[in-house]
Amino acid sequence: MNLNSARRSELASQFAVRASAYVNYTTWAHDERLLTEVFRVLPQLREGPLCLDLGGGTGMVAKYGADRYPSEWVVADLSRDMLSLNTIGQSVVADSGALPFKDASFDYVAARSIMGYVDFDLTLAEMGRVMRPDGFSVVAEKVLGDYEGAAASWYERVQRVRNPLKMRVETTAGLQGQMRALGFDVLSCIELRRTYHQPVKEWLSRSGSIPPEAQQKLADLIADPPEAAQAVGFDVQSGQLAMPISWAVISMRPSGFRPQPSLVVSVVPVKWTVDGLCVYVQERRASGVKEPEFFGSVEFPQGHVEGVESIEAAASREVAEEAGLQVRRFIYPSERVRDAIREERGITTESLYPWQVVITRGRLRFLSIVVVAEVDELPKSEGSIDNRGRWYSTEEYAEVAKATFVYPLNRPMLSHVSNILHILEARKSS
Ligand SMILES: C[S@@+](CC[C@H](N)C(=O)[O-])C[C@H]1O[C@@H](n2cnc3c(N)ncnc32)[C@H](O)[C@@H]1O
DSSP, X not given: OOOOHHHHHHHHHHHHHHHHHHHHHOTTTTOHHHHHHHTTTGGGSOSSOEEEEETOTTTHHHHHHHHHSOOEEEEEESOHHHHTXXXXXXXXXXXXXXXXXXXXXXXXXXXXXXXXXXXXXXXXXXXXXXXXXXXXXXXXXXXXXXXXXXXXXXXXXXXXXXXXXXXXXXXXXXXXXXXXXXXXXXXXXXXXXXXXXXXHHHHHXXXXXXXXXHHHHHHHHHHSOOXXXXXXXXXXXXXXXXXXXXXXXXXXXXXXXXXXXXXXXXXXXXXXXXXXXXXXXXXXXXXXXXXXXXXXXXXXXXXXXXXXXXXXXXXXXXXXXXXXXXXXXXXXXXXXXXXXXEEETTEEEOOOOOEEEEEETTEEEEEEEEXXXXXXXXXXXXXXXXXXXXXXXXXXXXXXXXXXXXXXXXXXXXXXXXXXXXXXXXXXXX
């Protein structure tokens, strides 16, 4: 069930009246500090995230985001008139409780100042449905904050007279509690205390969108504020209003999400020549590299373990694809590693591979396994292996290990590889 049609059209017409002046009269709309908090988690997402500004109205949140982060935007709102002023991405007329989007379509969903108007449970369920499980939803909502007791009732009354369709003003703890009860993990939560200043006349009429009788009620309310409201900073002086407002900015995602880092295998190719042990190192230059800033950096052949590939199968494939080398055998730097490969009742466990984790943009992205493989050159393929790889003797490798421009995933391996080479040489000569 979504909002009944009477309420939908009431909401739409209330915001239709406000639309044209919304951007100018809404004191908090451009609050940089608030918007900074709304976007704090965005850089943790994949690059170029697809974002939804839910109940986005004139698209101010989307605009702030699009101006500062490479991101794609959809702005969804019940009010066609509010949306007509949106200039960002795609505008979609929609009820937040019944969104016309597929499951897991968005990396990021922002909902600023809409929760008081909407069916909270349905809207949260829809936010959880349309966001990717590894994404973020951020709710920014005016809350009671410092208004307590008589001041809280007074503030709630002010809010309701100004916005008759607003159903509730919550506390931050209340909002978080409801989110958790609806199956979300609250990832971060801050309460921002702001005081907005505005000429009383402007505030009362809100560009003519507040009817005269409501304006009178508001004038009466602000003429006689409870002491507790004044104690938190509410003030009217010389026709200027100072209105303390607290925002809860809460980031969340449906609970149960466990980040799944992908598995990467890095291969250290070695071969024995008449002059001794050599190791193969390449320059990162594969076409289509996602990170142009590391083009030309020192790296080992490596790549993702795909599907149900074993670590060795992936290592063989990567070293053939990237370096034109064929694995003759894998070498375990310690004999103990071999002992640590066990098969028991159909379950194989392998341990003691050297490994490392890679965290980027605040998230665990890769678990990287390092294998050493004795290799042969494959017949030169017609293909275009262009990784500028070459073989180094162990002495030469000592210089490579000091390189400054190294692909970060391989940085910790550089000195380990020196040790591994010494172990292999010692083993050979013993
Ligand atoms: C106070 S405005 C906030 C607009 C925008 N989020 C911002 O921060 O500038 C509330 C918005 O919620 C929209 N709205 C209210 N109920 C809605 C619903 N059920 N579904 C979608 N949008 C809704 C209104 O049309 C209005 O644009």
